[in-house]
Amino acid sequence: MKKKRKVSIQDIADKLGVSKGTVSLVLSGKAKGSRVSDEMCKKVKEAAEEMNYQPNEIARSLSTGKTMTIGVIVTDISNEFFGNLTFHIQEQAKKYGYTVITTNTNEDLDEFNDAVTTLLNKQVDGIIFVPVDNGQQIAEKITKRHIPLVQVDRFYPNFKANYVVVDNYKVSAKATEHLIKKGLKKIAVICYDFDVNALTERRQGCIDMLRQYKLLDPGLIKDIRYQDQEEEIKQAIHDLKNYPDKIDAIYFCSRKVFITGVGYMYKNEIRIPEDMEVVCFDKIDSFAIANIPIIYIEQPIKKMGEKAVDILVEQIKGSDDVKQYVFDTKLMYIN
Amino acid sequence: MKKKRKVSIQDIADKLGVSKGTVSLVLSGKAKGSRVSDEMCKKVKEAAEEMNYQPNEIARSLSTGKTMTIGVIVTDISNEFFGNLTFHIQEQAKKYGYTVITTNTNEDLDEFNDAVTTLLNKQVDGIIFVPVDNGQQIAEKITKRHIPLVQVDRFYPNFKANYVVVDNYKVSAKATEHLIKKGLKKIAVICYDFDVNALTERRQGCIDMLRQYKLLDPGLIKDIRYQDQEEEIKQAIHDLKNYPDKIDAIYFCSRKVFITGVGYMYKNEIRIPEDMEVVCFDKIDSFAIANIPIIYIEQPIKKMGEKAVDILVEQIKGSDDVKQYVFDTKLMYIN
DNA sequence: CAATATTAGTTAACCGGTTTAGCAAAACGG
DNA sequence: CCGTTTTGCTAAACCGGTTAACTAATATTG
Structure with missing residues (x-):
């Protein structure tokens, strides 16, 4: 197969017998300010069209930075x-x-x-x-x-x-308060453990609101690691199921944690919302197929x-x- | 703020008093074949490190193609x-x-x-x-x-x-046959209408199998357009709900169609699987939160x-x- | 009509690498 | 000891655009 080189600005210049600077000015749309005749513009554009010229953005990038x-x-x-x-x-x-x-x-x-x-x-x-x-x-x-x-x-x-x-702290506190005002007492939080503010704020928003209502139970704050989340969420749900007190609700810090968590809730025969209510940080398309009551936080x-x-x-x-x-x-x- | 130019291969060459070709050979790892002394290699590498040289991939690309x-x-x-x-x-x-x-x-x-x-x-x-x-x-x-x-x-x-x-035709036919062997008779198909083989094959796989068992009812093959899918899926579910015959199962051609469709099934108070069974082409993480029997096709x-x-x-x-x-x-x- | 301004286009440097050809010095060989 | 090979590095072209500086021809102006 022939190694046919792409047509360049120089090829157009050669064909028309003009300099490549002129061709460049026309094709990069800078002909206006730089005094190139309309006639020349037209000729160059036609030739470019005919030869199926496509600019090499790499060359352009090197030149323009x-x-x-x-x-x-x-x-x-x-x-x-x-x-x-x-x-x-x-x-x-x-x-x-x-x-x-x-x-x-x-x-x-x-x-x-x-x-x-x-x-x-x-x-x-x-x-x-x-x-x-x-x-x-x-x-x-x-x-x-x-x-x-x-x-x-x-x-x-x-x-x-x-x-x-987004206002992670504020909305997490608000969601927690919503649960409390519904009369729920034992509220668990399952959240990633890493120290980036979005997640620490979500966790802290829940914790502070629970404390405010004197409902905070440290045993219900479950930190999980990103790399082992499947296993750790499974364990967390298992723990909550067998907790001395009956748990009323679980706040999940992300959609991924929510999906995994709810899956294990069902496996542990926890009914939603009869046994526990659930909160999901973020909206998921497939809430539609869950067909259960869900409290969720919608981000823009x-x-x-x-x-x-x-x-x-x-x-x-x-x-x-x-x-x-x-x-x-x-x-x-x-x- | 000073517009400090990035350090280039030329800068390294100047500092060491050598040519930029040499520097290039060393840094691009072609020193071996091109007879550059070990001593020079070391000097160049050290200087590059010290000056925090980072290659400009754009320049390299222009040169290498x-x-x-x-x-x-x-x-x-x-x-x-x-x-x-x-x-x-x-x-x-x-x-x-x-x-x-x-x-x-x-x-x-x-x-x-x-x-x-x-x-x-x-x-x-x-x-x-x-x-x-x-x-x-x-x-x-x-x-x-x-x-x-x-x-x-x-x-x-x-x-x-x-x-x-993937083997769209074969597996769709297989899924359909599975439904039929379970004793289901009225099987609907909801699929995008565009003419790309993955989708036409999925639809055709179902149709051919239904025909083979003399169960094909053209009124149950619902084509929907991608751009208006929400509305058209809603309509399709509505139609199936009010179909003269009782429908036994619905095959959905993609995960997006499945999620939307199942959502509308619930809104129409269709129970799964008691009223109808469902098939989804593709696996979804959030099957876990659906907590219903689902037949699905898993792609690698x-x-x-x-x-x-x-x-x-x-x-x-x-x-x-x-x-x-x-x-x-x-x-x-x-x- | 000479001085000046404008127009139209050319030239060449530049962006930052890669790579081939070539040159000088050192090593080798008979 | 002189010719050949090898070694180590340099010089320069090249990739394909952009753009500032410049030239030459034409138009304008007082």
Whole structure:
């Protein structure tokens, strides 16, 4: 098979007998300001069309220093929440003319580091990422290179940088109070143990409200590790089932924990809501197939994704202000 | 803020008083074959380390013609199936040293076209994509540029190109037969209407088996459009509820259709499995929260993603063989 | 009509790497 | 000891665009 080289700007220039600078000006749309005759514009455009010219974005990037690409680092794209978030980031980025490189960390520090290095070497114009526990120094590599960034879903408290998150603490407290006002007393919390603010806030919001009503029972606060969640959630449900007191409700800190947890509740023959009520942080499409009453917290995922891109693009264009957004969530009920 | 340029190979060369060619050879690991003294290697590596040199992949790409990036085009990354598929593609690509640019088509031809154009202009080394109804000509743009590609989940029948799919027809027929052997007579099928083989095969597998047992009732084959699925699925369930005959089971062609459909079944007070049984093409994590008997078809998503990358990388490295894989699925039951 | 301004396009440097050809010095060989 | 090989590194072209500086021709102006 012939190794036919792609048609370049030089090929068009040669064919028309003009310089490649002229062709470049026309095709990059800078003909207006740079005095190229309409006639020449037309000729170049026709030739480009005829020869089926497609610009080489790599060459352009090297020259301009802009790749029109943003990097997105999430925990795990196969997780519905991050899939949704990424989707909206992509759609918004598309509007601005950016493409997106996505990577996963699996909550692992080394993978986070690799992702950052790769994206920086690929010269992305900006990075949107979900912080990983203990990874602030890695995030600082990005700022050291003066690449704009936006944290989403979580943020490093001592890191002076943009973020877009939700009111995790407030809504978790509110959900807890809702349960209490319904007359429920023994309320359990199942939450990841890592030290990123989104999760610590969710846990703390519940704890503080329980304490306020003098209902806090430390034995009902179950911390689980991300890497072994299946097993640890199973164990937590088992413990709660056999707890000395009868448990009235369980708050699950994420959709993944909720799904796993509810599954084990059924396996332990715990009825919902007769035996226990359930709260899920985040909305899941498949609530529809559960056909049980669920209290859930709805995050504005689309808005978060879009805002993250908006901020990033502003900063790529030169803005220096640090933007920190906390979106409101909604406490919802399925009866 | 100072606009400090990144340290380049030239900077290292200047500092050491050597040529940039030498530095390049050392840092790109080609020192062995090219006779660079061990001493020089060491000096260069130390300087690179000390100056915190990071290669500019864009420059490298322009020079080598390889970007070490692959493009992935799916319907919608927020859909659990495609999110999973993309995740496994990414993880496998990472093993080979490739990064991934992901884009969504939303089953729209123009978006598919834009995605292909963008990826080609970004000079990706290969493309993995989920075909869109009627988009073969767009896919051919990729082959015209001699860029390797792999179709996943579906394929264009008249397009001589790689693909990785599952035995949609066979397993759908098998699932249908399973229902029939259970003694169910009136079996409905709810499936997307577009003309891509994965879906036509799923529908046809059911139809052919029903016909074989003389149980086919055309009124029970419900085609729905992707863009209006919510409304059309709702309507289909409503129709089935009020059908002259009592319906025994519904086969749903995808997880999204299943979730929406089962939700409307509950709203119409159809009990599962007492009133009707359900079949879902694909496995969903949240089956666990449904707590009902479900017959489902499990696809080897991880294997598909990995195989797609394996094939693509082989072809990037020069192979010319057309590889077409049909993976076996499993018919599963939750009781 | 000479001086100046505008128009239209060219030239060449540059972005930051890779890679081939070539050169000088050292090592080898008969 | 002189010719050949090998070793170690340099020089320069190249990838395909962008863009500032420049030239030459034409138009404007006082």
